[in-house]
Amino acid sequence: MIYVKTTVPWLADIAGAAILSWGLASGVGRIAGHVTGPLAASAAGPGPLLLPAAFMLGGATLRAGAAFAVDRNAVGTALAKGRERRRRLWPALLGGPLPGPLSTGESTTLAIDHNTAIANRDVRYSPVRLNAVIGPLVVAGIVAPASWVAAAIMLATLLPFVLGSILAGTAARRASERQLAALSALSGLFVDRVTHLPLIRHYGAEARISQQVREATRQVAQRTVAVLRAAFLSNAVLEFFAALSIALVAVYCGFSLPGLLPFRAPETLTLVPAFFVLAMAPEFYLPMRRLAAAYHEKQLGEAAEAALAPYTQQTTEAAEPAGSDFHGIEVIGLTLAFPGIAVGPLSFALARHDLVALTGPTGSGKTSTLAAIAGQLAPAAGRVVGLDGSPLPSTAIAWAAQRPLLVTGTLARNLALAAPNASDKQIHAVAEQVGLGPLLGRRGGLDMAVDHAGSGLSGGERRRIGLARAILSGRPLMLCDEPTADLDAASAAAMIALLQNLSQSRCILVATHDSTLAAAARQEIAL
Structure with missing residues (x-):
């Protein structure tokens, strides 16, 4: 599956983020003349900023290569799946047993628009799906040696975010299904009415047909607004917990370094590890931000896949000689x-x-x-x-x-x-x-x-x-x-x-x- 093929590149992306963050933290430490703590040995070396710069350049290059590999694998796999899906779908639409009569517009929507929705899901959503599950855990594991408290803060904000996302995602799925149904109805209506436009004009039915199109368009607009509302709710949940996680980590590091915590510090935190933790904090929610950005494609793709299921699940009849045994x-x-x-x-x-x-x-x-x-x-x-x-x-x-x-x-x-x-x-x-x-x-x-x-x-x-x-x-x-x-x-x-x-x-x-x-x-x- 697509998201399995992209696991290694995404892990490389997280590794690149860690290398870049460590280069940035060690560079700040060298400039400040404060390279101590558990990571000090790696920060030491010849030249004031040469090694940190190399770390930053290497990390950025690794991330760029990982992003390229993910996109290439996703697009290639999505194209292959699309060809196979069309191979099964088009014969069914052109001559196979249909669950019910289809208009020209509805057939066109199934053949083109629904396939496009599924391809968009496979290209944008499927590659980030598994990374959204394992990515935060990998980031927390990387941060833990520098500050186990910061890692614990990140993980503590994860559970309520997951619960909120499940609730918002359920509402978004239902809204997307209704939106796709309305889009299919509008496409079918528009294509069929344009096909019979001379007949409509001949009988003076422009006003009635225009009213039908306006009503179908209004249904699409209402259901699109419902989808956007659900998407904004989902993004609001994500942004709230992402901001909360980064803020708590920043407050902890900011008060821990000068020893201003109102309680006994559970660990000794110095400048370089603290800066490294702060640089990695946004990476904790980045996989889920990518998932949220593609969530709408996921909902539309799944709704389109469900709509195509009655057609793509049919077995294609093997070619037989025309009438060799016909009685x-x-x-x-x-x-x-x-x-x-x-x-x-x-x-x-x-x-x-x-x-x-x-x-x-x-x-x-x-x-x-x-x-x-x-x-x-x-x-x-x-x-x-x-x-x-x-x-x-x-x-x-x-x-x-x-x-x-x-x-x-x-x-x-x-x-x-x-x-x-x-x-x-x-x-x-x-x-x-x-x-x-x-x-x-x-x-x-x-x-x-x-x-x-x-x-x-x-x-x-x-x-x-x-x-x-x-x-x-x-x-x-x-x-x-x-x-x-x-x-x-x-x-x-x-x-x-x-x-x-x-x-x-x-x-x-x-x-x-x-x-x-x-x-x-x-x-x-x-x-």
């Missing part, structure tokens, strides 16, 4: 239960070569059912398996969505997204098969430019691109969402005929409102 599918007691969605339980089967229609009113859960069968949504109950009872691999499923993903590039690139090795001849044949021939003729063929928004493409043409992509993938199970929507009667009839023809060699499940398509299917499943 059909069986849906057993499939139940979906998300906010606004309640479907099932559903039980039905599709043969290896089949055409089944999933029907129901808008909002009944047809698309969500397809997503659950495709493994993109985790059902509340039930399962989807092959007819032989084996798990259904995602590599056997082709998805033709209502609004298929479009990437910036050529039409050929978009059609062959799931079949990158397909030849232009194969791509052109499938494009003609799904009815994209007129588009090829008037827009430059397969080399026509396509952007991510599908500018210049009708809804029916986008659906045809998604269907062509599913056919080219060669996968035996095709899930088609409203394939005849946005088509005129003649085009819809041609699409139904195509699906019937494909069902001679594929297993096809369509979600549709089209009664003609439902009648053409072997079985209709009404939600």
